[in-house]
Amino acid sequence: MKLLFVADPLATFKTYKDSTFAMMREAARRGHELWACEAREMGWRQDHPVGTAARRIRLTGDELAWFTVEEEARIALRDMDAVVMRKDPPFDTEYLYATHLLTQAEREGARVFNRAQALREHPEKLAILEFPQFIAPTLVSSDVDTLKAFHAEHGDVILKPLDGMGGAGIFRVKQDALNLGSILESLTLLGTRTIMAQRYLPAITQGDKRVLLIGGEPVPYALARIPQGTEVRGNLAAGGKGVAQPLSASDRAIAETLAPILAARGLLLVGLDIIGDRLTEINVTSPTCFQEITQQTGWDVASRFIDALEQQVAAATAAQATTADYRE
Template sequence: MNILFVADPLEVFKTYKDTTFSMMREAQRRGHRVAACEPCHLSWRGGDVVKARVREITLTGTLDEWFQVGHEGVRALKDFDAIIMRKDPPFDSEYFYATHLLEQAEREGARVFNKPASLRDHPEKLAIMEFAAFTSPTLVTRDEEDVKQFHAQHKDIILKPLDGMGGMGIFRVGADGLNLGSIIETLNRGGTTTIMVQRFVPEIAQGDKRILVIDGKPVPFSLARIPQGSEIRGNLAAGGKGVAQPLSKRDYEIANALGPVLASRGLLLVGLDVIGDCLTEINVTSPTCFQEITQQAGFDVPAMFIDALEAAMAD
């Protein structure tokens, strides 16, 4: 296969942990050709097909100067066998526009994973609301009074922006309600911005588990991102420690319930975030943790992903 990865600049990859890098490495190991571009390299001229300025690359096998560029030029997206959308959040206007260009490329015959329309339809925090049976009590609102009533009911709560990533902008307010009004004002910007509020799940002390689901099937190990010190955030970007561990019975219950539904919508790779027994996020843009799970648990996650990609292309 000839595979195009739409991703962040190759030069900023942290290859010792980067999931997209591990996908590329496994694809090349199997003899597939690898190319890369950034969303800013996509273009669509009226009357023509969607194209991009791409770089064909060869992985060198080292982690420093890890790739060599072969041919570089403008190519039609439909000429690739598969396109893997791996641009990291935030899901901003430019990401939104990129999904529209990729969707047009689909209409022209391209195969894009994850499906662009499904990337738009599954905002990573809001997507859990469809599966309330698996979540902690949750409220999405702009209204300050709604938040205060939710706090009065549940006492210990988490507030977060809908567009946050890496644990940014997450606040915990306990039973004393200290600074609740100020935190609401900060997050909802005077009632102009929608936020998410959830009942605090104390099992965060044992980790925020990332469960990877590939073509509807769960990877049998999660990566528990465990908060350090006085932190309540387990995100690796916020200093959490990642520990691979087998899925629990509840983890499998959640993954097996959501996996086939999400796969049927064109989401080949999904990252479910679970704290204790509660689903907290559904990550679809660029789920990570391939290398950490592979290195610690010995389960080859990149191989499972490329297996699924090859099977999808054979359909």
């Protein structure tokens, strides 16, 4: 297969932990052809399909100079067997525009994973609102007084922006409400930006668990990202320690409920964030933790992902062939 990865600049990859790199490595091991581009390089022109400046790469096996460019060309996305969207957040207007270009490419016959419409419809903080039975007490608002009332009700809360990643911009405000007004003014931009408030979950001390769903099925191990020292955030980017562990009964209940629903919407890969027995986020843009889980358990996450990708492409190819035969 010819695989196009839409990702951040390859030179910025930390290959010892990067999940996109793990996907590429497994795909290359199977003999698939690797192409890469950045979202900003995609474009559309009337009477032409959605295209991009792209590079065909070969993996070298070296940790630092980990790839070489074999060819540079402008390609049509529909000419690839699969387009894997792996652009990291933030989910800003440029990311949104990229998903619209990917939707147009899908109309032209491209196969995009995760599906562009599904990316737009599942903002990672807000997607949990569809499943209230699994979440902690939560408020989404830009109104400072409403947010203060939520804090007064619950006493110990987490406040976070809706477009952050890696734990950026997250605050815990305890019963004493120290600096609550200032924090809310800053996060909401004086009441003009919507944020999320959630009741603090003490189970965070045991880790913010990343549960991966691939092809509508949960990976049997989660990565518990455990806060270190006085830090309240478990995110690896914020210094959390990643510990792989089997799914708990509550992890599995949440995962098995959501997995078929999300897969049916075109989400091949999803990362659920769970604290204790409460769902806190549904990550669909570029879920990570492949390498940490594989290294600690031996369960090959990247292999399972490429299996699922191959199956999806084969099914789509068969469906297109059937449609063509029918039209003839």
